[in-house]
Amino acid sequence: MKKISLLAVLFSFFITACGDSDGGANASTNAGTAALDEVYASEDDLPGCTEKYDGAIAFVKEGSTAFRCEDGRWENKGEYYANNDAIKNCTAKREGEVAYIVDEDKSLVCEDGKWVNSSNVSSSSSWSEVKGSSSSIASSSSWPPEGGIGYSSAQAPSSSSVAQSSSSVASSSSAKSSSSSVKSSSSITSSSSSGIVLPCKTESEDNCEYGILKDSRDGREYKTVKIGDQVWMAENLNFDTDNSWCYGDAPANCAKYGRLYTWAAAVGGAEDECGGGHECDLGTGDVQGVCPKGWHLPSKAEWETLIVAVDGSITEYTSSNTASSKLKSVTGWSDSGNGTDTFGFSALPAGYRLSDEYYYEGILACIWSSTEANSKRAYYMDLYYANGYAKLYDDYKFIGFSVRCLKD
Template sequence: MNKLFYRIFLFYTIISCKSETKKLTDIDGNQYSIAKYGETFWMTENLKVRRDINGNDINYFFPDNDSGNVQLYGLLYDFETACKVCPQGWRLPNNADWEQLFNFSKDNVAGNYKDKQFWEGEINSNNSGFSIRPSGIGNNKEHPNNFGENTLFWSDSKEEEHFIWTYILEKGKTKIRKASQHPTYAFSIRCIK
């Protein structure tokens, strides 16, 4: 009888631990899938929170200037906002985090990270389960928003005093690019723990 009880207890403990590591909830109640890559947990969806971790309203942009795109593509944030919106206990990834995830030491193939249903005209595997969608960029209409063409993710690493590193996936490109950007532009966010 004790062995049976122990097995049932162990089974439910394992199941409850696994379910805790598959979802993350932000301050607005949005839930995100997460996955472990190496020793780090990553969100596998773009952030879509509309308040910072203290409950204050924040600045954000809708992908393609359309609020209907938020559920599928998340929101776009300037760098200052990006630094204060990850859920409690989570943070913005730095360059080392991104480069370890994308395995920059080898031939990083963007198709392993692109959600195969959202990059029109491409064959992508999304083998990683990271599910990147082409959310484009947010800005004050100074430049095209490139919705459906690319996605940029903020890093927490600065190139120099006024520019921040980003990681870019582009339509038709198999390489993941790294480039510095002005902090007033708005890009996607994935948080890590």
């Protein structure tokens, strides 16, 4: 990890701010209440946002950006300034930008020519969105922004740079083998005559349309469930392929949670074609990827269809969004974070793999989509133990996330 003195960075920043054409008063070298001792050269060099860093502020020289470790994610707090006197003028070209004031531990946003408290500004904006000269701040972010494992242009804990594997998996266009068709164990529909998807689980009965998927490649069987017009695996995939792992390298966790896959492995591509830094030409239509024949890796749009089916709409990440609670399993989540599993999806908190280490078992479910965000990142579904939100973020392709397959 590349680290440099915080005082040195603030000093160099002072020189830059004084030369800014929009003005800007003298900057102090007061490091305020910074919780980490060093400044990191880039977002890629941030450590994992683990419990020991919870609440910590980290500074990144590249872009002069501040990040706070919150709930397992490095959240972008904006361009950092030593104090209020050091901040640049809020001009039209900075409209929507966020600034972090070190000695007051707060973020401000530039609105209508004034810097105002950003209590209503999402800290999950991606770095590129925050730095955009005139764009408004988006509600999705990265963990760390555009560089660090994090969630999306969106979110996830950051890391030091990760070596990319060059081993390949089978092409998504090739049919490795076939799987048995899904057998419905119930004729009960999950939708009402009005087309609204109804819960299939209540306290008194379970009317979910379950089935069985048998993967002929290895003989494993998976429970499936129909939700609205979609048929999903009701368990995480546990097919052993290159660039996939058991959480903690423990085989028992593969049996419990399924395997964790890089995005390239999930879509059935080689790391040097679909991994970090490579735009993967997946074409149009369903992407079978690592899924059995007749099934595919769900797209971002198909995940959104699921959220609408269980929650009525794609809502903002507020208390009105309860999709996560309805999708999470009724056991296995930390600190009373279990869900109601209202639709039989039974999402498990499998955590993720980053740079040969494993994080957040019992805390997070991160499940890949087939939709690429850019050459470095791809979208995934995120479920978190501490709230009911179901969120779609993008994150680095080299991270190991879970896979759920969707029937063609």
